[in-house]
Amino acid sequence: MVFGLTVSSSWGNGHATLWRGLIRALTAAGHHVTFVEKDVPWYRHKRDVHDLPGGRLLLYTDWAEALAARRDLLDADALIVTSYCPDAVAATALIEAEGQGVRLFYDLDTPVTLARLAAGETVDYLPPHGLGGFDLVLSYTGGPALDALRDRLGARAAAPLYGHVDPGTHHPAPPRAMFRGDLSYLGTYAADRQPTVERLFVAPAGRAPEQRFVLGGSSYPADFPWQPNIHFMDHVGPADHPAFFCSSRLTLNVTRADMAAMGWCPSGRLFEAAACGAPIVSDSWPGLERFFTPGEEILLAAEADDVLAALALGDGELRRIADAARARVLAEHSSAARAAELVRLIEAARAPAQAAA
Structure with a gap:
């Protein structure tokens, strides 16, 4: 289950295409993914995906709607909150209080996050107490960014989950x-x-x-x-x-x-x-x-x-x-390689999370 920015609209963001490829690969491997997305006007009028084959797209207009569906949403092996999710702080509080699966934060914008913090800005998708409530923090950026997520934001464990491509969508094509x-x-x-x-x-x-x-x-x-x-x-x-x-x-x-x-x-x-x-x-x-x-x-x-x-x-x-x-x-x-990597990371995080529970 993912609380994210958007998977339904690729307009003006790089998150949607990445999630589409990852979800397609995960469902092909037998997993089921629910993507929870706030139905904001900017993306509503530029939507180019309306459902997720093998998965579920849940659009909500206000957080009360998401809360009403929480019993269904929280019954998942892995619960992910992403950067730029409009209700990331509320989603974090929800999964920390009621989630039974592995809890992950996925920052697809780590350098932007860290630069904003260094400039003294408030980053509205970060919980006020930092990232220590998650079992694992994933980062689109590796290298020193991982140290910063641990040292500055309290991540207990951090690992890279880099970008990827779905070869079924991106492949050689005739020129136009x-x-x-x-x-x-x-x-x-x-x-x-x-x-x-x-x-x-x-x-x-x-x-x-x-x-x-x-x-x-x-x-x-x-x-x-x-x-x-x-x-x-x-x-x-x-x-x-x-x-x-x-x-x-x-x-x-x-x-x-x-x-x-x-x-x-x-x-x-x-x-x-x-x-x-x-x-x-x-x-x-x-x-x-x-x-x-x-x-x-x-x-x-x-x-x-x-x-x-x-x-x-x-x-x-x-x-x-x-x-x-x-x-x-x-x-x-490929998206399939990255999906397999994500599953391995979740499995590795599961044992410490169950022991702590």
Whole structure:
């Protein structure tokens, strides 16, 4: 059972696609997942999933509705609360008081969480007493983030549960004329990501006017520094991601600033693009080599010159890099692999939790 941000709408967030792949893999392995989501207007009007095959999507308008269903909800082997869940604090109190299964918190935004705390901000999805009431805290980010979750937020145990990709959804696809380009970039606008986007996407576009640059994503402001050869499309839905990635010679990955600074934070877009067989050029961050081998499975860029050099590579070299990345992702970073990892982590946390009870 999961109290989360959203699984029903992929608009402007990365949580939904990750949960869809994970839930699909868990149900294929014989597990049943209930996802509890607050029915907020922003996602209600942009919903692209209305049910979970093999699972259950429970939408509620206020917390009283969720409480009314708690007997059904709390009868689960594992109870998960996630970052950015609108009622995370209430859900935490509920499972701490009445939950019988393993209690987990899954922070899919750990560097953002820690940066907000360091800035003195209130993080409304964290319980006031910290994370010590959970049997296990999962983090989308590994490395030093795990120490911070223990030292700063009181997690009794912390483990990474990285991003992943569902090969049934993200796979090589025929290119489409509307997405064709030399370099593509897919991502929701984020102010902290913007300097890197300008350095690795906008600047190369300005220096290569004869090439076509394609940007897909929502929430881009009117004052974005558009170039004549940047072609924009607002919100590319998950069903169109394979065609988007496969329609350009090279696709760019840009990591949010807090995540890049902390490291060990592979974005879902990285795995999605690789599973689609797209050659990737990415910004760099500590720990990236744990997921892809630079120069063999991914190209790295710090400045516009690096991106232009990547674009100058021959098609055969780009294909070799893309094929190596796809093989790596299918072997290590599929949703099925991550679902099996989640089950192992829950089982490992179960024994200490039962002993404490």
